[in-house]
Amino acid sequence: xxxxxxxxxxxxxxxxxxxxxxxxxxxxxxxxxxxxxxxxxxxxxxxxxxxxxxxxxxxxxxxxxxxxxxxxxxxxxxxxxxxxxxxxxxxxxxxxxxxxxxxxxxxxxxxxxxxxxxxxxxxxxxxxxxxxxxxxxxxxxxxxxxxxxxxxxxxxxxxxxxxxxxxxxxxxxxxxxxxxxxxxxxxxxxxxxxxxxxxxxxxxxxxxxxxxxxxxxxxxxxxxxxxxxxxxxxxxxxxxxxxxxxxxxxxxxxxxxxxxxxxxxxxxxxxxxxxxxxxxxxxxxxxxxxxxxxxxxxxxxxxxxxxxxxxxx
Ligand SMILES: Nc1ncnc2c1ncn2[C@@H]1O[C@H](COP(=O)(O)OP(=O)(O)OP(=O)(O)O)[C@@H](O)[C@H]1O
Ligand SMILES: O=P(O)(O)O[C@@H]1[C@H](O)[C@H](O)[C@@H](OP(=O)(O)O)[C@H](OP(=O)(O)O)[C@H]1O
Numbered sequence: 001x002x003x004x005x006x007x008x009x010x011x012x013x014x015x016x017x018x019x020x021x022x023x024x025x026x027x028x029x030x031x032x033x034x035x036x037x038x039x040x041x042x043x044x045x046x047x048x049x050x051x052x053x054x055x056x057x058x059x060x061x062x063x064x065x066x067x068x069x070x071x072x073x074x075x076x077x078x079x080x081x082x083x084x085x086x087x088x089x090x091x092x093x094x095x096x097x098x099x100x101x102x103x104x105x106x107x108x109x110x111x112x113x114x115x116x117x118x119x120x121x122x123x124x125x126x127x128x129x130x131x132x133x134x135x136x137x138x139x140x141x142x143x144x145x146x147x148x149x150x151x152x153x154x155x156x157x158x159x160x161x162x163x164x165x166x167x168x169x170x171x172x173x174x175x176x177x178x179x180x181x182x183x184x185x186x187x188x189x190x191x192x193x194x195x196x197x198x199x200x201x202x203x204x205x206x207x208x209x210x211x212x213x214x215x216x217x218x219x220x221x222x223x224x225x226x227x228x229x230x231x232x233x234x235x236x237x238x239x240x241x242x243x244x245x246x247x248x249x250x251x252x253x254x255x256x257x258x259x260x261x262x263x264x265x266x267x268x269x270x271x272x273x274x275x276x277x278x279x280x281x282x283x284x285x286x287x288x289x290x291x292x293x294x295x296x297x298x299x300x301x302x303x304x305x306x307x308x309x310x311x312x313x
Pocket of ligand 2: 128153156234255256
């Protein structure tokens with residue numbers, strides 16, 4: 001913490017044991033522009049969100065900890081607060097990176113309630129909708145040239161695989177290629193499989209690595225107190241692999257993960273009806289694991305499971 005730009009840090013772990021200072025590679029696949037800065041010592045700074053901080057603090061004490069970026073606390077830069085966490089790309093060499101949004105619902109129940117009480121139709125979302133499908137807005141929405149956020153999010157869910165499979169590919173970046181983010185209409189199992197095969201370049205070793213990690217994650221989630229007691233919405237799995245055969249998957253983005261009332265728990269597989277707070281996270285993870293498993297015999301390169309030491313955990 002030599003840099004004077006670091007005004008404060010009240011983290012959960014010392015940074016001294018972290019990766020030595022060296023030029024850091026980082027690339028944002030999707031998400032809000034301008035929210036991130038690359039930090040020192042292999043860290044990443046994300047614009048402060050109190051709810052996300054609360055999640056990370058709890059996650060550092062939960063069995064889920066190995067499956068999320070290590071969280072170091074809050075720092076300030078140019079009068080803006082940031083949550084500081086591990087840059088998950090640090091230990092990879094020119095990696096391929098994919099962001100998959102998990103769950104069958106991408107807006108919180110509280111957002112739905114708010115939209116009913118104080119509807120705020122959005123012009124930017126109308127424009128994003130029309131750009132993909134000019135026929136999608138209703139007559140009233142066309143007249144207003146605006147749509148409610150929850151309506152936009154529901155439309156995105158049904159257009160993509162979120163509603164039918166409980167996850168969707170948001171985007172990926174392969175070495176020496178531009179980011180691919182054109183997945184808004186990637187909906188069927190077949191389309192998803194094709195996109196995933198493209199991401200892994202038909203390499204079965206990579207798929208084996210991802211499967212092993214995803215199954216470990218599922219096991220941990222099924223026993224996690226944090227997971228049982230939180231509505232997890234809009235969170236992604238970040239997939240990373242490189243040519244050395246290393247693979248890694250982590251949960252990121254807890255900006256819309258909220259604690260349930262004390263008397264309520266979720267199993268993340270039961271279908272959502274308003275009030276039960278279910279988010280379909282494990283249902284989506286089950287489907288993702290099934291699809292990757294079904295892909296294995298269809299892929300060209302590599303055979304058999306990878307050497308465990310090559311897996312990044
Ligand atoms: N810890 C991390 N290490 C490496 N890359 C990260 C990390 N966290 C986020 N990213 C990159 O930033 C992108 C956006 O992350 P994130 O989902 O947290 O942002 P967001 O603005 O909250 O997204 P959304 O638009 O879904 O709300 C990810 O797709 C990934 O490329
Ligand atoms: O991917 P798209 O089609 O561009 O749509 C955005 C995406 O759904 C983000 O997840 C969402 O942010 P949150 O998850 O944080 O709600 C954002 O809402 P926003 O514009 O209100 O930030 C949407 O605009």
